[in-house]
Amino acid sequence: MMDEFKIPEKVITNIKGIAIPKPANDQNTDDILPARYMKEITFKKMGEYLYFDERFKEGETVEEHPMNDEKYKGATILIAGANYGCGSSREHAPQALHRFGINAVIAGSFAEIFAGNCASLGLVGIIVPTEKITQLAEYVKQNPSTEFDIDLAQKVIRYGEHVVEFDMLEGRRQAFLNGLWDAMAILQKNEEKIKETAAGLPYINFK
Amino acid sequence: MQLAITLRRHKMSKGTLYDKIWENHIVGKLPTGQTQIFVGRHMMHEVTSPQAFEMLRERGLNAKHPELTFAVTDHVIPTDDCSRPFKDEQAELMTKTIEDNTKEFGITYFGSDSGKQGVCHVIYPELGLICPGQLVVCGDSHTCTYGAFGVLAFGIGTTQVSHVLATQTMAMDKLKVRCVKFNGILSEGVTAKDLALYMIKKTGVEGGVGFAYEFSGDVVDNMSMEERMTLCNLVVEGGARSGYVNPDKTTFQYLKDKHYAPKEDFEKAVEYWESIASDEDAEYDDILSIDVSQVKPMVTWGVNPGQAIAIDEKIPEPDDFTDKKKEEAEDALEYIGLEGGIEVQGTPVDVVFIGSCTNGRLSDLEATAKILKGKKVSVKTLVVPGSEAVKRHAEQIGLDKIFVDAGAEWRHPGCSMCLGMNPDKLEGTQRSASTSNRNFKGRQGSPIGRTHLMSPITAAATAIEGKITDPRKYLEEESL
Known part of the structure; x- marks a missing residue:
């Protein structure tokens, strides 16, 4: 059943690259993308505004900020703490991450709406226990050029000599593996069933 | 183990309003294992919609059910001088964009000249657009506010907004249900806002992740619709995506004279609304009891x-x-x-x-x-x-x-x-x-x-x- 519905050009099996350590808990979407940038009507420039108010203060670049730090330039993976992406539902936040170059976030846990938004963009979100997040972040700070390999099929993260298991909602994992994270096509398929469901809802036609 | 707590979607809840509304809106299982659900009401505002309409244009799609969709400008509008064009060019463009988009796609838009404009989560309920038993979404995390009416309401992202526009459905995973009971005697000066902040302090900002909250107890029964909206509005700050109060006489009384609420069918509607409330013997994934006599401002x-x-x-x-x-x-x-x-x-x-x-x-x-x-x-x-x-x-x-x-x-x-x-x-x-x-x-x-x-x-x-x-x-x- 899965193969029928594969979208080959959108399949995501592995995310490879170096990682940025930012292990604070409860990082919210106002931090990730300040509200004033949501006044743009396209997502095109969101990558420029990522964590803007943390990275740039009064016109000065905060050199030590992990997103500004030369050591992590070109990173494709972010290591974050628990409850990542809490607060506002703004998709502008994962858009900013993705357009900045991040293809996967390893977090202690994700806020619900944010997790769904990441998946909609093909941005992979995976979970490891918070003690592991602390370990990973420390390791990366000591070894910034470490190459990570997030293997969605095997459900492991490989780095250096290490192999760490991760977790994620199974439906999302399947969506990445089959290219169905872009759900529009599969949602459009079921026209008859959609009509049936609508017909069974009395409130649609209450006068 | 932390992983299990965060991700376990083991659905123990039965017979709750959440379960009933979820079941009613299931279109089917998607190949990924997620559920495709029908959206009864799609509320919109100017911030999370422009890119969604653009996504539809790129794919050559129309809005499937414009009649189930409503829009307003609330986030960027100035509150001192709202004459057009706005001094802020970006705000003006954003407002013009939603005006043009809603016109093009045939969607009802409540502009400043309609007499109905305001903050989205304030106007849609007061217009009677939100009624028990609906499944309601909006590209805004405080969509959970509508749960006060006994609806399943939650925030979504812009790409999901495009899915709803194009198909009137979206992909979702079912949540667990936590019953939050507020009982006891409320002290003077303690409001719904204080109860919500007290609850979030207790659970932590992450405590509700994976849950929808059902609010019950004497204190909630005695709340007005506006107080219930304040309470439900804040569930997302505690991590829960959705929160609701079972519909009751207070709900029906509120809706009786509202513009878009059922008129001819009002009695039929009340019957349906009563049926959607959680069963007496409903089962929950978790129960949290709060003694309100402990709560201060x-x-x-x-x-x-x-x-x-x-x-x-x-x-x-x-x-x-x-x-x-x-x-x-x-x-x-x-x-x-x-x-x-x-x-x-x-x-x-x-x-x-x-x-x-x-x-x-x-x-x-x-x-x-x-x-x-x-x-x-x-x-x-x-x-x-x-x-x-x-x-x-x-x-x-x-x-x-x-x-x-x-x-x-x-x-x-x-x-x-x-x-x-x-x-x-x-x-x-x-x-x-x-x-x-x-x-x-x-x-x-x-x-x-x-x-x-x-x-x-x-x-x-x-x-x-x-x-x-x-x-x-x-x-x-x-x-x-």
Whole structure:
């Protein structure tokens, strides 16, 4: 059943690259993308505004900020703490991450709406226990050029000599593996069933 | 084990309103294992829609059910001078864009000339668009507000907005259901806002992740619809995506005369609405009981809604916490410019903001007016009605005069100072007392601005004294 519905050009099996350590808990979407940038009507420039108010203060670049730090330039993976992406539902936040170059976030846990938004963009979100997040972040700070390999099929993260298991909602994992994270096509398929469901809802036609 | 707690979708809940509405809206299982659900009502605003309409255009698609879709401009609209074009070019473009998009796709848009404009989560309920048993989405996290009506309502992202526009469905995973019972005798001066902040302090900002909340108990039964909306509005600040109150006579009474609510079919509708409530023997994934007699007026001291205390408590010290929480407390205190171990009462503020989708309704303004009547504010105070209807009604009963006589600014409806997308912003390190829902760093428009969340009466008392103040002293005076 899965193969029928594969979208080959959108399949995501592995995310490879170096990682940025930012292990604070409860990082919210106002931090990730300040509200004033949501006044743009396209997502095109969101990558420029990522964590803007943390990275740039009064016109000065905060050199030590992990997103500004030369050591992590070109990173494709972010290591974050628990409850990542809490607060506002703004998709502008994962858009900013993705357009900045991040293809996967390893977090202690994700806020619900944010997790769904990441998946909609093909941005992979995976979970490891918070003690592991602390370990990973420390390791990366000591070894910034470490190459990570997030293997969605095997459900492991490989780095250096290490192999760490991760977790994620199974439906999302399947969506990445089959290219169905872009759900529009599969949602459009079921026209008859959609009509049936609508017909069974009395409130649609209450006068 | 942490992983299991966060991700386990083991559905134990049965017979709850959540289960019933979920079942009614299932279209089918998707190849990924997620569920495709039908969306009964799609509410929109100007911030999370432009890219979604563009996505439809790129794919050559139309809106599938424009008649189930409604839109408004609320986040960017100025609350002092809303004449067009707006001085802010981006705000003007954003507003023009939603006007053009809704016209092109055949969607009802409540513009400023309609008499119905306002904050989305204020206008849609007052128009009677939200009725029990619906599944409602919006590209906004505070969509959970509508749960007050016994609906399954939750926030979604812009790409999901495009899915709903194109197919009237979306992909979702079912949530667990936590029953939150508020019982006991509510003390004077304690409002729905305080109960919500108390609950989030108890659970933590992450405590509700993976859950929908059902609110019940005597206290909730006795709440008005507006109080229920305040309560449901804040569930997302505690991590829950959705929160609701079972529909009852209060709900039906509210809906009876509302513009879009059923008229001819009202009795039939009431029957349907009654059937959707949780069964007597409903089963839940978790139960949280809160004794409200313990609750006092609340105020946040830190940089997230969970960092809150009672008005007469001392701000915690970092040493009161362990591990990461200790670092977080230190960081929060540094940002907010306060010291642990001192009373939060008496902290001077620069601005007071009364409004937002949390506390911008008529009853919030009435409560504010009771405190401000015959008094003067000593700091800049914005009173922002949640909608044109709220504004009209407030003016009919003379509330505006009370606010203006007190020296406060009576504004036009909009999201205002909640989130820094319109001219109502903090400047520099200004400190605000705010009836909104988030006190994150930089939330109210200045990257170094400070926000303290509280109820409307606490904010009103604070406005009079120019510092964070216990509203109960003004309630005593009132009753003399």
